[in-house]
Amino acid sequence: MNIEEMQARQKHIRNFSIVAHIDHGKSTISDRILEATHTVTEREMQDQLLDTMELERERGITIKMNAVEVHYHAKDGENYIFHLVDTPGHVDFSYEVSRSLAAADGAILVVDAAQGVEAQTLANVYLAIENDLEILPVINKIDLPAADPEAVRTEIEDVIGIDASDAVLASAKKGVGIPELLEKIVTDVPAPQGDLDAPLQALIFDSAYDSYRGVILTVRVMSGVLRPGEKIKFMNSGAEYEVTEVGVNSPMPIKRELLMAGDIGYVAASIKNIRDARPGDTLTHVKQPAAEPLPGYQPMTPMVYSGLYPTDNAKYNDLRDALEKLQLNDASLEFEPETSQALGFGFRTGFLGLLHMDVIQERLEREFDLDLITTAPSVTYHAYTTDGEMVEVSNPSELPEVSEIKYIEEPFVLAQIMVPNDYVGAVMELAQSKRGEFDTMDYLDANRVNVKYYMPLSEIIFDFFDKLKSNTRGYASLDYELSGYRQSELVKIDILLNNEKVDALSFIVHRDFAQERSRVITKKLKEIIPRRNFEIPVQAAVGSKIVARSTIKAYRKDVTSRIHTGDPDRRAKLLDKQKRGKKRMKAVGTVEVPQEAFMAVLKSDEE
Numbered sequence: 001m002n003i004e005e006m007q008a009r010q011k012h013i014r015n016f017s018i019v020a021h022i023d024h025g026k027s028t029i030s031d032r033i034l035e036a037t038h039t040v041t042e043r044e045m046q047d048q049l050l051d052t053m054e055l056e057r058e059r060g061i062t063i064k065m066n067a068v069e070v071h072y073h074a075k076d077g078e079n080y081i082f083h084l085v086d087t088p089g090h091v092d093f094s095y096e097v098s099r100s101l102a103a104a105d106g107a108i109l110v111v112d113a114a115q116g117v118e119a120q121t122l123a124n125v126y127l128a129i130e131n132d133l134e135i136l137p138v139i140n141k142i143d144l145p146a147a148d149p150e151a152v153r154t155e156i157e158d159v160i161g162i163d164a165s166d167a168v169l170a171s172a173k174k175g176v177g178i179p180e181l182l183e184k185i186v187t188d189v190p191a192p193q194g195d196l197d198a199p200l201q202a203l204i205f206d207s208a209y210d211s212y213r214g215v216i217l218t219v220r221v222m223s224g225v226l227r228p229g230e231k232i233k234f235m236n237s238g239a240e241y242e243v244t245e246v247g248v249n250s251p252m253p254i255k256r257e258l259l260m261a262g263d264i265g266y267v268a269a270s271i272k273n274i275r276d277a278r279p280g281d282t283l284t285h286v287k288q289p290a291a292e293p294l295p296g297y298q299p300m301t302p303m304v305y306s307g308l309y310p311t312d313n314a315k316y317n318d319l320r321d322a323l324e325k326l327q328l329n330d331a332s333l334e335f336e337p338e339t340s341q342a343l344g345f346g347f348r349t350g351f352l353g354l355l356h357m358d359v360i361q362e363r364l365e366r367e368f369d370l371d372l373i374t375t376a377p378s379v380t381y382h383a384y385t386t387d388g389e390m391v392e393v394s395n396p397s398e399l400p401e402v403s404e405i406k407y408i409e410e411p412f413v414l415a416q417i418m419v420p421n422d423y424v425g426a427v428m429e430l431a432q433s434k435r436g437e438f439d440t441m442d443y444l445d446a447n448r449v450n451v452k453y454y455m456p457l458s459e460i461i462f463d464f465f466d467k468l469k470s471n472t473r474g475y476a477s478l479d480y481e482l483s484g485y486r487q488s489e490l491v492k493i494d495i496l497l498n499n500e501k502v503d504a505l506s507f508i509v510h511r512d513f514a515q516e517r518s519r520v521i522t523k524k525l526k527e528i529i530p531r532r533n534f535e536i537p538v539q540a541a542v543g544s545k546i547v548a549r550s551t552i553k554a555y556r557k558d559v560t561s562r563i564h565t566g567d568p569d570r571r572a573k574l575l576d577k578q579k580r581g582k583k584r585m586k587a588v589g590t591v592e593v594p595q596e597a598f599m600a601v602l603k604s605d606e607e
């Protein structure tokens with residue numbers, strides 16, 4: 001391709017992302033775009049094609065963004081190249097959203113015609129606005145009986161403050177509105193700028209490990225041209241490699257002769273050291289390098305930490321390798337080694353939220369075949385000691401002795417809850433019971449309000465979201481951002497099994513809730529921990545004072561022996577189940593503690 005051809009091609013590129021609140025239909029719209037542009041044949045088409053991760057399909061959610069090249073023949077007779085970057089909608093994955101937005105020039109904003117603007121609609125569209133993206137509103141699901149597109153149009157204008165007079169009315173499910181949307185992408189999303197003659201600058205916005213080809217980078221080329229055979233340099237890490245292959249995903253990888261300014265595609269360079277190739281870094285040529293790297297990403301601060309331990313101690317190194325590989329693919333994941341008396345060697349791992357934690361744990365188990373024990377998630381506390389120091393505590397068992405602590409601070413968030421009028425009372429009652437402090441309340445329209453509360457992050461993690469959903473029959477949506485640290489009356493609860501303190505079960509809680517949560521957890525542990533042929537006391541203690549207790553009775557009868565006479569099929573199944581269940585158990589002293597026990601602290605009483 002010569003320079004004129006490249007210039008002509010650049011004018012026909014459209015890079016865009018899709019942002020929305022969870023379940024408003026992003027993935028379905030992406031699928032329809034792939035179909036309508038014949039990127040995939042109907043036979044290849046399966047629901048949620050871009051959600052390639054097995055886990056994403058099972059749960060019906062998007063976790064990782066995906067960048068796909070699509071070709072579109074427009075009404076003006078020209079052929080256009082679309083690069084579509086799908087993004088997740090869940091609050092835990094907003095990091096992925098902001099990364100993908102940095103690669104795009106426009107954003108399709110999908111709003112459900114029956115639900116209207118929700119908490120993450122706002123959060124995500126503001127990220128897009130901050131990134132200077134052209135916003136194309138789409139009101140989706142107009143086929144639903146409860147759809148009220150006109151009300152939603154007004155809401156988009158009033159609440160978000162963007163023009164929605166020509167918003168596309170769509171039903172992704174029925175394929176309605178997709179042709180209009182494709183035309184709008186051509187006319188409204190600006191073609192990428194970017195000097196083809198300038199030194200290479202390519203923003204790495206994602207990377208994944210491939211055991212044959214090494215690290216595969218997903219990049220947005222901002223200036224210059226990149227070809228196979230060229231020597232490249234990572235501007236922040238300083239590492240140098242030779243490019244072996246460039247190409248695009250469409251959605252399967254297709255090799256290309258080059259990637260040019262404006263393109264989104266992949267780069268392979270036999271990169272073996274995953275630390276060399278971090279998302280946010282800038283690629284340039286070794287010869288004629290760019291003067292400076294592109295602004296990278298703000299590092300994300302994890303919201304919660306938990307301990308990850310292999311059930312089999314010999315797998316410690318495998319766990320570290322797996323975490324390193326996942327980190328490459330998920331820059332928001334953070335980990336460092338830690339030791340637990342009860343669980344041995346493992347890693348204190350930081351996550352953006354509980355869903356993120358769940359996803360990482362499942363990916364470690366499925367993709368890397370590891371069996372893990374995960375300890376209860378904890379926020380990071382600031383403990384100020386009597387000798388004037390501040391200790392960051394993300395592992396409750398590491399909280400200094402009470403006598404050494406002057407005071408403790410905990411992270412607070414400003415939570416934004418959007419909810420129909422009828423449920424405002426229920427929301428306020430709940431927020432107040434979780435130590436929330438009222439901030440403001442605004443009307444979104446005649447029937448819905450946006451209530452803001454300052455809340456301890458630990459309470460949000462505990463069960464706030466579940467309770468919010470159940471107390472509002474699923475109508476409330478929640479978004480939150482850290483607002484800072486506040487001093488609180490916090491205490492550490494230790495759990496003793498058979499009179500031995502189990503460090504991995506310690507947790508920190510507000511003094512007012514200490515008694516109640518200790519009672520609940522000792523009761524839960526009694527149900528969860530398998531009986532032995534001796535009695536096991538389960539105690540919760542604050543310092544040396546026991547505040548709650550239960551007893552796991554010794555078993556008398558050999559229950560398993562009765563199964564021997566039963567249906568052999570059933571017995572085999574039972575044994576198999578036991579065997580699988582066993583893996584996720586850890587012997588702590590003389591007691592076998594199953595995975596579930598470490599999460600018992602997250603359970604509230606009614607469950």
Ligand SMILES: Nc1nc2c(ncn2[C@@H]2O[C@H](COP(=O)(O)OP(=O)(O)OP(=O)(O)O)[C@@H](O)[C@H]2O)c(=O)[nH]1
Pocket residue numbers: 020021022023024025026027028029060061062087088089090140141142143144170171172173174
């Ligand atoms: N009735 C109706 N349902 C739709 C429409 N578009 C999507 N849905 C359904 O809404 C649900 C959510 O759609 P998704 O496309 O998975 O939503 P998403 O926004 O990608 O969700 P995440 O990937 O989890 O962030 C699915 O059950 C879809 O079948 C539509 O136009 N009409």
